[in-house]
Amino acid sequence: MKAALFKNKGDIEFQDTAKPKIQDPLDAIVKIKATSICGTDMHMYHGLVPFEKNHILGHEFVGIVEEVGNHISRVKPGDRVVGTSTIACGWCFYCKMGYYGQCDNANSNKSSAYFGSPAKAGGYQGVQAEYVRVPYADTVLYKLPDEITDEQAVIMSDIFPTGYFAADMAEIKPGESVAIYGAGPVGQMAAFSAKIMGASRIFIIDEFNSRLKMAQEHANAIPINFSKKDPVKEIMKATNNDGVDKAIEAVGVEAHTGLIENIEETLNLEQSPAKTLRWAIESVRKCGVVSVVGVFSGNVNNFPIGTLMERNITFRAGVCHHRKYMETIANLIKSGQVDPTYVLTHRYKLKDIDEAYEMFDKEKNKCVKELIEV
Structure with missing residues (x-):
């Protein structure tokens, strides 16, 4: 598959890399339709947080489920889904309390876990790619109703819940x-x-x-x-x-x-x-x-x-407990109370991800949020 790979400080390249596979019965593989760039990504992009070479950045995504593990029951292949940017199991002490951003099972470092993360946040591969492996898919993935567009769903992944x-x-x-x-x-x-x-x-x-x-x-x-x-x-x-x-x-x-x-x-x-x-x-x-x-x-x-x-x-x-707010955010969008796409000021293709990073980094007076189409 193609993905945006981190090479060095300020250097993101669109290259071939291995397509992810199911590693656990609680996994799902999602074919990504759209993603975005977040301010958190820029911390790695600028070298402020140690980040592994050839790791994939990004934690906001909407896509189509392609494959699920044997223990997944809430989503199935063909479902259009949005993923919560933080990763949570759904059953540990913190998840049961609604503190999904501090899941004990997703990260053993006593901190939050998210896609496109450095080692201290779980080291999960990111979503600025054609496919992503989603751990704990029954909790992380939210099946989208027809009334919510892909553009709206990307904003549901992180910034609206946060x-x-x-x-x-x-x-x-x-x-x-x-x-x-x-x-x-x-x-x-x-x-x-x-x-x-x-x-x-x-x-x-x-x-x-x-x-x-x-x-x-x-x-x-x-x-x-x-x-x-x-x-x-x-x-x-x-x-x-x-x-x-x-x-x-x-x-x-x-x-x-x-x-x-x-x-x-x-x-x-x-x-x-x-x-x-x-x-x-x-x-x-x-x-x-x-x-x-x-x-x-x-x-x-x-x-x-x-x-x-x-x-x-x-x-x-604190870190947002994204899963806790997904239904609330979805209802606000479905009811017509808000169309959050007003924050999307720029659109790019995944192959042009390097240009998207440069725009997001240097043109803050023009650029608020970007939609990256895959």
């Missing part, structure tokens, strides 16, 4: 105010999720006007360009100096972080990746909630733990 999870983790209630840091794909879905949960005011913070405009149009969000205005001051001014009820951080460590940014982080300067975390904490009211779905790893310097304690702020962070 944005919804961010809003759910913040426990947004009708009438509350919310600040969302980051207007990328997950931030867009978090803003829309806050809207349908009844938030009265949604502030969206980013440096790219095109992304701010998208959130304004689809989630009635109030845009704040942090390159022009101090977001904390703007939010305080708009909330009678109280702050918002809830804040969501959907940025994490920027995937282009390099030597200069690392030095700045070490010295606790303004460009530290902790900046958005600090803003989120500083802009939320006393007894408010900060919800973090932006991807961080290791330690973050200058973290204001004292502010959290002194102001009784609840701080929650």
